[in-house]
Amino acid sequence: MFALVDVNNMYVSCERVFRPSLIGRPVVVLSNNDGACIARSNEAKDLGVRMAQPWFEVRHLERSAGLIALSANFELYGDMSSRMMSLAAAYAPLQEIYSIDECFLDFDGMPGDRVAVGCDLRAKVLRWTGLPTSVGFGATKTLAKLANHVAKTADRKPSSYPHALAQVCDLGQLPAPALEAVMQATEVGNVWGIGHKTTARLNQGGIHSVLDLVRADATILRRQFSVVIEKTILELRGTPCMEVNDAPAANQQIMCSRSFGSPVTELPELVEVVSQFASQVARKLREQGCVAGAVQVFITTSSYRQQDRHHAPSATLPLPHPSADTRVLVSAAVRALRSIYRPGFNYVKAGVMLVDLQSPGQVQDTLDLFGADEPGPPPAQGRTGLMSAMDALNERFGRQAVTVASATRKDGPSAHASRQERRSPRYTTRLEEIVTVRA
DNA sequence: TCTGGGGTCCTAGGACCC
DNA sequence: TCTGGGGTCCTAGGACCC
Numbered sequence: 001m002f003a004l005v006d007v008n009n010m011y012v013s014c015e016r017v018f019r020p021s022l023i024g025r026p027v028v029v030l031s032n033n034d035g036a037c038i039a040r041s042n043e044a045k046d047l048g049v050r051m052a053q054p055w056f057e058v059r060h061l062e063r064s065a066g067l068i069a070l071s072a073n074f075e076l077y078g079d080m081s082s083r084m085m086s087l088a089a090a091y092a093p094l095q096e097i098y099s100i101d102e103c104f105l106d107f108d109g110m111p112g113d114r115v116a117v118g119c120d121l122r123a124k125v126l127r128w129t130g131l132p133t134s135v136g137f138g139a140t141k142t143l144a145k146l147a148n149h150v151a152k153t154a155d156r157k158p159s160s161y162p163h164a165l166a167q168v169c170d171l172g173q174l175p176a177p178a179l180e181a182v183m184q185a186t187e188v189g190n191v192w193g194i195g196h197k198t199t200a201r202l203n204q205g206g207i208h209s210v211l212d213l214v215r216a217d218a219t220i221l222r223r224q225f226s227v228v229i230e231k232t233i234l235e236l237r238g239t240p241c242m243e244v245n246d247a248p249a250a251n252q253q254i255m256c257s258r259s260f261g262s263p264v265t266e267l268p269e270l271v272e273v274v275s276q277f278a279s280q281v282a283r284k285l286r287e288q289g290c291v292a293g294a295v296q297v298f299i300t301t302s303s304y305r306q307q308d309r310h311h312a313p314s315a316t317l318p319l320p321h322p323s324a325d326t327r328v329l330v331s332a333a334v335r336a337l338r339s340i341y342r343p344g345f346n347y348v349k350a351g352v353m354l355v356d357l358q359s360p361g362q363v364q365d366t367l368d369l370f371g372a373d374e375p376g377p378p379p380a381q382g383r384t385g386l387m388s389a390m391d392a393l394n395e396r397f398g399r400q401a402v403t404v405a406s407a408t409r410k411d412g413p414s415a416h417a418s419r420q421e422r423r424s425p426r427y428t429t430r431l432e433e434i435v436t437v438r439a
Numbered sequence: 440t441c442t443g444g445g446g447t448c449c450t451a452g453g454a455c456c457c
Numbered sequence: 458t459c460t461g462g463g464g465t466c467c468t469a470g471g472a473c474c475c
Contacts, residue, residue, distance in 0.1 A: 056441040197471085251447095
């Protein structure tokens, strides 16, 4: 038996913990660059704000409906998340942290009233962190996700699931006819793993509800789609195909990408951005204790601007010796950038990705038959001293305290600097931004 | 004027092997 | 003129997740 614990409207809920005046009001949290809505309060959803909807499209609701928009404050959300996760972990022997606001718990073999356990968990997380959660139980992870969806929806629109308890739902306790009624009442697109494209194709084939999918021929659908949908169907029927994974493997890639505050056309400014991104991913790489075998860089023009010529090149540069050294990675990234850059385009976004990640122990140097002029030191070892010192300085004095020269500005403000005009204080991680209480 | 960022997994197709 | 079959590995692209 699995549980899925999920914070309701996570980012908005985090903001509300420290600004209770936001409770009951329509609130959205904006993506980097204040570009799109990435979290919505129930009130904002009721105003019709869609997930990932561009801010400029709903901005008029600020005046007409009192919509409040905040810039994303990931430092705050990350810290709130770890508090919530550690509370949830105590309720089961196994926890898988699935995303910043969700975790699976494996309740296998645990006796007792699960709904009561779920309610207790909810109450504790709410009391200790201020975050409201929903808890769903099911015989498989997919059913637990479905139960969670039911729990949330039953809270917002009680009429849609008359039998379900708001905020805590155990599908395992429902008698078969009631379970079928729930599945009949739920659109297939709400199932974990069934996205936009698949939903459209399923609908064409006459599959609209979860119940339709459960009763469909899994073998035929596997042929039409992929093995993923077959597993999903089996899981919905109660056959577990996925386990709770409490020790997730290290990342296979590390990325840093961002859209710019305004378009960039000149190479020097792109060099600066790409150097900054490469420094960031290098730091993350060292945190994970890995080295990268290749660096990938992309730049892109806007796919929305019809009047601009579109150009979205990318390049991958293998490293002769896998490395976690900022200087090595920055210089590779800049070389890759120079190879793909073409003048005269309005670039709106860039990214640097580290791939072919390995732990230093298992590093296999690329055999370099013709690189005799390039002596092959073991960089993973030789440069850790400098990199550790740099990381320590940046930890203490701020992210950009020490960095490579190409990542710094020579003249004037950067066009690529992203807008973040509505960010709340980082209450829980910066002493200078802590809440002030007035007597 | 203004449209997120960071990941995973699966599949098809090409290159290559004997 | 005639042009195999079975396998692996890699990559690019697509779909999905939050």
